[in-house]
Amino acid sequence: MxxxxxxxxxxxxxxxxxxxxxxxxxxxxxxxxxxxxxxxxxxxxxxxxxxxxxxxxxxxxxxxxxxxxxxxxxxxxxxxxxxxxxxxxxxxxxxxxxxxxxxxxxxxxxxxxxxxxxxxxxxxxxxxxxxxxxxxxxxxxxxxxxxxxxxxxxxxxxxxxxxxxxxxxLDPDTHHPVPRDERFACDLAFLGNRLPDREARVEEFFLKPAAALADQSFLIGGNGWETKDMPANVRHRGHVYTAEHNAFNCTPRAVLNVARDSMAHIGFSPATRVFEAAGAAACLITDAWEGIEQFLQPDHEVLVARDGQDVAEHLRALTPERAEAIGRAALARVLAEHTxxxxxxxxxxxxxxxxxxxxxxx
CATH class of the missing domain: 3.40.50.2000 (Glycogen Phosphorylase B;)
Known part of the structure; x- marks a missing residue:
């Protein structure tokens, strides 16, 4: 056909x-x-x-x-x-x-x-x-x-x-664990274009924790952020090509997902980034939205944050060992149920x- x-x-x-x-x-x-x-x-x-x-x-x-x-x-x-x-x-x-x-x-x-x-x-x-x-x-x-x-x-x-x-x-042929790439080394990374119905949520869930955790490093990738005022501990990467996504997800201690306003409001809308990060065995922190349990189990396969303070608290408590365990569990879940x-x-x-x-x- x-x-x-x-x-x-x-x-x-x-x-x-x-x-x-x-x-x-x-x-x-x-x-x-x-x-x-x-x-x-x-x-x-x-x-x-x-x-x-x-x-x-x-x-x-x-x-x-x-x-x-x-x-x-x-x-x-x-x-x-x-x-x-x-x-x-x-x-x-x-x-x-x-x-x-x-x-x-x-x-x-x-x-x-x-x-x-x-x-x-x-x-x-x-x-x-x-x-x-x-x-x-x-x-x-x-x-x-x-x-x-x-x-x-x-x-x-x-x-x-x-x-x-x-x-x-997840397409496991495309998104999968790879060796670290120091270009993307940081404590928390976020990848997403600057859009009107996302920007305020990025300010809350990414820039607010960055301002509160001056001793930690943050990385933002995507189009449109070059004119945005950010704390000194945030680096802007610009457009990240698909071929770089695995290294972008594998290298940081944790990766952040932030839904757009409309998708967060309606729920049941995991972005492509959720599965790309899980496929790379990344430790994912996501903003809270209804239906997350249908895709990943909170506190075991993903960390869920209600606001920027929750993100900061997750990062303060997140050891490399726990981050690795969450990433491994997420990868196993998506390979079994979400390909x-x-x-x-x-x-x-x-x-x-x-x-x-x-x-x-x-």
Whole structure:
């Protein structure tokens, strides 16, 4: 079966936190025999900051971010058995969704894949003309990479035929333990782009503990932080390429995860960084959000912090031996229950069930 997937970028994680999610899910689906084409625009300097070359398991099409480029890739939607529009492409999001729905052949499986469901739902609540609202009657599935029951209920309340979370996970071929790299040596590291709905939480959970622990060292990676005032014991690394993520996670005594406002509020939304860090056997400290126990056991496989004071207290008490034990336990848990191979089986089963229902109806 052919899949036409329209997303932000498969090749670059630059201002594109969903890159490793797309790679993990689609690589797993390719293992089930799907013929996949990923369409991404040449936008936001992502092609100048590629992390990977086009992979063998997926055809990659990079199109100009122009009206002509848009038309050229939408023309291919009609040749696919499954058409997918992911949110957050950044250019032509409305036109891509409308074009995918209109251009899909009769009987094709039509999917909106939401990698920021909490934010999308907030937009839909405030905009009766939102393109996702208009598209829902024609879509077979809304898939999300988080959100749990609150997101399922909200999407079905808006009229989605079916909403299924397909959570972030680990690709152990990509994220795994590696030797230390002194470029990333510190007591606590955080990796994430500077975004409006994350910045205040980074101030609370990362910069506040740094100010309180002047004798400890902190490292922040990601785009946009170069103009941010920070305590003297914080180093800014800038963009960290995917190939460096393992060393970034393995080297510090602990690694911090900070959810964006919307994801923390709705819960059940572990970021890609959670599984990347666990896959590298890092000691992870995460801000508190509902549903964490579904993925990692607090105090055994992860340390949970309600605020910056909790982060500081964790760091004061965290010995290298305990950090190593937490990291080992987290790695064992995600390898057993949270790999992209398992997520791929979940999505494959959804696709096969749809095909079976369509055959029955015919």
């Amino acid at each position: 052919k899949i036409a997937f329209y997303g932000s970028s498969l090749l670059s994680s630059y201002w594109n936190g969903a890159a490793t999610y797309y790679r993990g899910i689609l690589k797993a689906l390719a293992g089930h025999g799907y013929d996949i084409t990923f369409y991404e625009p040449d936008a936001f300097d992502r092609q100048q900051h590629r992390d990977i070359d086009p992979p063998a398991w997926c055809r990659s099409v990079v199109y100009p971010a122009t009206d002509e480029g848009l038309r050229s890739v939408l023309a291919e939607a009609g040749g696919a058995d499954i058409v997918v529009k992911a949110n957050g492409v950044g250019v032509f999001d409305r036109e891509l969704l409308e074009g995918v729905v209109a251009g899909a052949r009769p009987g094709a499986l039509k999917i909106f894949w939401d990698v920021d469901a909490a934010a999308t739902l907030d937009e839909m609540r405030g905009d009766a003309s939102h393109p996702v609202l208009a598209a829902l009657p024609a879509l077979d599935y809304v898939l999300t990479y988080g959100g749990g029951p609150p997101v399922i209920d909200a999407y079905q309340g808006f009229g989605a035929a079916s909403c299924v979370p397909v959570y972030n996970a 992209y191979a398992l997520r791929g089986e979940q999505v494959h089963a959804l696709f096969q069930a749809h095909v079976a229902r369509a055959r029955e109806a015919a």
